[in-house]
Amino acid sequence: MTKSRIAAVDVGNDSIKAIFGELEYELNIPNIVARDTEDRPVIGIEELDNKEPLDGIHIKVHSPALKENNLIYRVGNLAAKSNNATELDPGSSKSEEDQTLIMLFATLALDAVKGDFPRTKNVIDANYTLGTGLPLREVKEGKDAGYRSKLIGSVHQVEFLVTPKYQGLKVNIKFNEVKVYPEGFAAFINLVMDNHLKIINKDLIDKRILIQDIGGLSTDIAVIKNRNVDDDKAQGFNLGVSESLEAIREEIRTKHGVELDSRRDVVEIITRKNDRNHIMVKGSRTSVHDITDRILLDLAKKQYRLLRNVWSKNSQTEICYFVGGGSHVLKDYLKTLNNNLDGYNIEFFEDDKESIWMMANAYYKLIMDFVRKTEKQKAAPVKN
Numbered sequence: 001m002t003k004s005r006i007a008a009v010d011v012g013n014d015s016i017k018a019i020f021g022e023l024e025y026e027l028n029i030p031n032i033v034a035r036d037t038e039d040r041p042v043i044g045i046e047e048l049d050n051k052e053p054l055d056g057i058h059i060k061v062h063s064p065a066l067k068e069n070n071l072i073y074r075v076g077n078l079a080a081k082s083n084n085a086t087e088l089d090p091g092s093s094k095s096e097e098d099q100t101l102i103m104l105f106a107t108l109a110l111d112a113v114k115g116d117f118p119r120t121k122n123v124i125d126a127n128y129t130l131g132t133g134l135p136l137r138e139v140k141e142g143k144d145a146g147y148r149s150k151l152i153g154s155v156h157q158v159e160f161l162v163t164p165k166y167q168g169l170k171v172n173i174k175f176n177e178v179k180v181y182p183e184g185f186a187a188f189i190n191l192v193m194d195n196h197l198k199i200i201n202k203d204l205i206d207k208r209i210l211i212q213d214i215g216g217l218s219t220d221i222a223v224i225k226n227r228n229v230d231d232d233k234a235q236g237f238n239l240g241v242s243e244s245l246e247a248i249r250e251e252i253r254t255k256h257g258v259e260l261d262s263r264r265d266v267v268e269i270i271t272r273k274n275d276r277n278h279i280m281v282k283g284s285r286t287s288v289h290d291i292t293d294r295i296l297l298d299l300a301k302k303q304y305r306l307l308r309n310v311w312s313k314n315s316q317t318e319i320c321y322f323v324g325g326g327s328h329v330l331k332d333y334l335k336t337l338n339n340n341l342d343g344y345n346i347e348f349f350e351d352d353k354e355s356i357w358m359m360a361n362a363y364y365k366l367i368m369d370f371v372r373k374t375e376k377q378k379a380a381p382v383k384n
Contacts, residue, residue, distance in 0.1 A: 004176035005115060006371065008131045008364035009104055010357075013088050013216020013242055014264060014325045016103050017360035020111045023195075026360075027107055029054065030264050031216075033099055034074040034082035040162050051164040053110065060159040061105055065150035066098050072161065075106045080261040087242070087263060088217055095138050095147040101156075104132070109158035109171040124171045131367025133181040133359060136220040137236025144180040151178045179367055183220050185229045186362035187211045187323050197369045207318045212307055213359075214326025216242040216263070219303065221310045223317075233314055237306055241326040244299045251291045256281045267329060270296070300333035311344060319345045323358050 009018040011031065018027045040058055057075035079085045086099065094100050112126035119125075130151070134144050156173045160166040188211060192201045199205055209224040217240040223233035245263040248270075252258050258279055260266060270277055270292050277289045303326075311317055322334065331348050338346055349355035 004127045004129045005111075005117075006131075006364070006367060007108060007111065007128045008360050008367055009107060010133065010359035010363060011094060011100050011103055012325060012356075012359070013240060014267060016107050017357050018107045018111070019360050019364045021115075023364070025111060025114065027054075027110060029057070029076040029103070029107060029110075030080060030262065031099070031103055032076060032079040032085050032087055032262055032264075033102055034079040034085045036072045036074045036082070038072055038161055040074070049165050049167075053164045053166055056162070056164045057106060057110070058160070058162045059106055059109070060161060061102055061157070062159075063101065063105065063156035064154045065101055065156065068098055073102060073106075075103065080264070085262065089242075092217065093138055093143060094217070095134050095143040101150070105156050105158050105173060108173050109160070110166075112171045112173070113160075113166050113169055122168050122170060124169065125174075126171055127174050127176055129176045129367060129371060130178045131181065131363035131370070132178070133183045133186050133363055135215070135218045135236050136182050136222065136234055137218060137238075139180070139182040140231065140234075140236065144182075148178045148180050151175050177370070179370055181363060181366055182222075182229065182234075183213055183215075183359060185222060186359055186366065187213055187321070188222060188224050188229065189365055190358050190362035191321060193365060195365055195368065197365060204319075208314070208316050210307070210310060210314065210317050210320035212303070212320055212322050212327070213324040214241065214303060214322065214330065215324050216240045216245075216326065219306060219326070221306065223310070223314050233310075235310060239299075239302060239306070241299065241329050244295050245329075247295050248288075248291055251295070252279065252288055255291070256286060256288070267325070270329060296330060297333050300330045300337055303330060304334060304337050307344065307346075319347060321347050321349075323349065323355055325356050328355050 005021055007020050013031060015031050016029045055077045057078055059075060060072045062070050074082055088097060088099055108128055112124050117124050117126045152175050157170060159170045192199055192204050194200045205227060211222040213220045219237045219239050221235050223230040242263060245266045248266050249260050258281055269279060277292050278285050278287050307320060338344060
C-alpha cells in the first residue's frame with residue numbers, strides 16, 4: 001500500500017498556505033487562476049527549466065469533483081499577469097467553487113513532484129492525508145461533508161504543461177483521509193496547543209475567548225468557553241477584505257492610471273515595511289494614503305461593529321484575538337478605533353507570518369493528532 005503523506009492546506013482567499021510531511025516543506029501560492037491554452041508562449045523556451053516552477057504554474061486539471069472539467073489554467077504568480085485572472089468573489093462559498101479545488105490540487109501536485117511517491121515514466125501516483133478547513137458559516141450549513149465527499153474516493157489528476165522543471169509530468173492525487181475543520185476552532189487549537197497538542201498557553205485554556213478571523217471573503221467570530229467552540233453563539237459574516245482591496249485597486253487605477261495585477265499587490269502596498277502606502281507613478285514615488293486610509297478605516301469600523309455585537313451577546317468574554325490575513329491588513333485601524341472608544345481587551349499577533357499561517361499550522365496540528373491516534377489504535381493488541 002502506498003504510504004500516505006501528511007498535507008495541511010489553508011485555501012485562503014489571498015493565498016494558499018500549505019505544510020507537508022514532517023514540517024519539511026511549505027508552500028505559499030497566490031489564490032489566482034486564469035483560463036489558458038495548452039501551448040502558452042514562453043520567451044526563451046530553452047531556458048524554461050532555469051526558471052522557478054512557482055512563477056510558471058501552467059496546468060491541466062482533471063477531476064470528477066470539478067463543475068468544469070479538463071480545463072487548462074495559469075495559477076498563482078503566472079495567472080496574476082493575465083487579463084482574465086479570477087479571484088474568489090464576495091458572497092461565494094469556498095466549498096462550492098472550482099477555484100478552491102484547482103488551487104488545492106495544484107498545491108498538492110507541486111509537493112508530489114518533489115517527493116518519493118511511486119513514478120511510472122512521467123506519471124506520479126500520490127496519496128495524501130489532508131487536513132483543511134472551511135469558514136464557520138459553511139460548516140454550520142453542513143457544507144463540509146459535501147466538500148469532503150468530493151475529494152475522497154476519486155482520482156484527481158494535475159498535468160504540468162509549460163511549467164519550469166515539471167513540464168510533461170502528470171500527478172494522480174488520491175486521498176487516504178480528509179478532515180475538514182471549522183476555521184474558528186482551528187484558530188483556538190493553534191493559540192493554546194503545540195504540534196503535539198500539548199497545552200502551551202495555560203492562561204488561555206479556561207478563559208472565555210472570542211476569535212475574530214478576518215478573511216478575504218468572510219469573517220468568522222468563534223466563541224470559546226469550556227475549551228470548546230460554542231456552535232450556537234459562533235457566527236459567520238459575509239464581510240471580508242476583498243471588496244475593499246478591489247475598491248483600492250480600482251481607485252488607484254482611476255486616479256493614478258496605475259494597473260495593479262491583483263489584490264495581493266494592494267496588500268503588499270499597505271503592509272510592507274518600507275514605502276508603505278506608496279506606488280510608482282511614471283517613475284515618481286506617489287502616496288496613496290488618502291485612498292487606503294479612507295477605504296480601510298470604513299471596513300475596520302464595520303469589523304469593529306461585528307465585534308461589539310457579538311461581545312454584547314457574550315458579555316463574560318475576557319479577550320478577543322484577531323487572526324487571519326484581513327486582521328493583518330486592518331490591525332492599525334482596529335487598534336486606533338479601540339483606543340479611541342471605551343476599548344475592549346483585544347490582541348493581535350505582531351508576528352505577521354504567525355497570523356497569516358495560523359490556519360495552516362492549526363490544520364497541521366489537528367491532522368497529525370488524528371494520524372497519531374489512528375496509528376496507535378492499529379498498533380493496539382486485539383483483545384479476544
